[in-house]
Amino acid sequence: MKAAYHSGKREIIVKEVDKPSPGPGEYLVKIKTCSICGSDTWWANEASADEPVHGHESTGIIEACGDGTTKFKTGDRVVCYAIFGCGKCAYCKAGVPTNCQNKKFVEGGFQEYSVFNENLLFSCPDDVDFITASLLSDAIGVPLRGLRRLRPEKDDKVCVWGLGPLGLLQLMFLKAHGVKTIIGLDTVDERLQKARELGADHTINPLTQDPVAAIKELCGGLGADKAYTYVRHSKATENIFKSTREGASICTFVGLDGHYELQEWYERTLVWSFYFTPDEYEENLNFVKDNKIDLKKIVSDIFPLERINEAFMKRFEKPNESLKIVITMD
Ligand SMILES: [Zn+2]
Ligand SMILES: [Zn+2]
Known part of the structure; x- marks a missing residue:
């Protein structure tokens, strides 16, 4: 064979x-x-x-x-x-x-x-x-387990970081689940375009726009309620914490490495989801x-x-x- x-x-x-x-x-x-x-x-x-x-x-x-x-x-x-x-x-x-x-x-x-x-x-x-x-x-198993481990409310403002195939599926599933405001982030413009076609309400390219300021502006000044991340990059990790509101929850699928400047007053819940x-x-x-x-x-x-x-x-x-x-x- x-x-x-x-x-x-x-x-x-x-x-x-x-x-x-x-x-x-x-x-x-x-x-x-x-x-x-x-x-x-x-x-x-x-x-x-x-x-x-x-x-x-x-x-x-x-x-x-x-x-x-x-x-x-x-x-x-x-x-x-x-x-x-x-x-x-x-x-x-x-x-x-x-x-x-x-x-x-x-x-x-x-x-x-x-x-x-x-x-x-x-x-x-x-x-x-x-x-x-x-x-x-x-x-489909990975993003759907993420959706189970971190259940979004329909009125939550939700970010998806990293719009490769699984990030795009995460977005489609959040949409199907009824989430009204979904913000997609990626450094590849073609993937942002695809995310908009699949239902992202807003897209941000962190290479051309400050993602923290842009997300806060889209989320009434405080930040996102939830974030799902497929990006393993220390700067992105910092930005994910900084662009979510106090008390927000973050679901990661990719592990963490690098050095972080994350303050003790960033009260967040970090959910790990695997396969x-x-x-x-x-x-x-x-x-x-x-x-x-x-x-x-x-x-x-x-x-x-x-x-x-x-x-x-x-x-x-x-x-x-x-x-x-x-x-x-x-
Ligand atoms: Zn795999
Ligand atoms: Zn065993």
């Missing part, structure tokens, strides 16, 4: 490797699509000696069933989950493998076949095509369906596996020309 390998800095090759076979409790999946995630930044690093195949937003069709499996049959359409918990700890037992201290990240999406434990596969609705289906795990839990999958599908959200609006390109290097180049080197990019295995 064909599989993508990380062979050097900004370099992926497609080579012929052995097809895997499913062990007990596992399925062999014929991969149909896999989206490039904003976290696939390994691409810009040096490859290690035996770099495994990456890609964790995949979909496919059950090709073979391992011993003891009961959940799916050959030919079933599936969406893949990327976090495999130990199954024994309190977090795993509570249905939150994302908090498991021994979790493993499962990839293998950029190849023709891959093996998954049955706990890592969800059923894909028949009426959803495989391009859209590649957005049904990570891409999504398996139990949320069905609820997420219903949210998208009930609100008639067209996820393809954030797909900018579809590339075949053979052109994966070009796809990564476009995703990470040309943010003004790309949003979500989906790789197809056919």
Whole structure:
């Protein structure tokens, strides 16, 4: 089978490797699509000696069933989950493998076949095509978990920092949730334009406008009530605190690093949100369906596996020309 390998800095090759076979409790999946995630930044690093195949937003069709499996049959359409918990700890037992201290990240999406434990596969609705289906795990799961962990009121003035694919989905979901004032921020003008098309009420480019002053002016002088951030940059972090009002809440998806000048009187609630839990999958599908959200609006390109290097180049080197990019295995 064909599989993508990380062979050097900004370099992926497609080579012929052995097809895997499913062990007990596992399925062999014929991969149909896999989206490039904003976290696939390994691409810009040096490859290690035996770099495994990456890609964790995949979909496919059950090709073979391992011993003891009961959940799916050959030919079933599936969406893949990327976090495999130990199954024994309190977090795993509570249905939150994302908090498991021994979790493993499962990839293998950029190849023709891959093996998954049955706990890592969800059923894909028949009426959803495989391009859209590649957005049904990570891409919608992350912003919707953010919406659960930090619930906005309809009258809140809400900022979304970073308008890559997930930031744009956050904006669409906030809109669908009924939030009346949404302000989108990004340093790429094309993404601000896209945000306006998708329902942002105001957009700000922090490179050309002081974001703190602009947000305060749009929010009656005090600042935003809530902010959702996909930007990991110390200056942006400071600005997010300074542009929210006293008592506001901030939800981050990307971690924090750097040096901050944040005063002790900045009373804020900081909410951390990571990936999504398996139990949320069905609820997420219903949210998208009930609100008639067209996820393809954030797909900018579809590339075949053979052109994966070009796809990564476009995703990470040309943010003004790309949003979500989906790789197809056919
Ligand atoms: Zn991801
Ligand atoms: Zn565990």
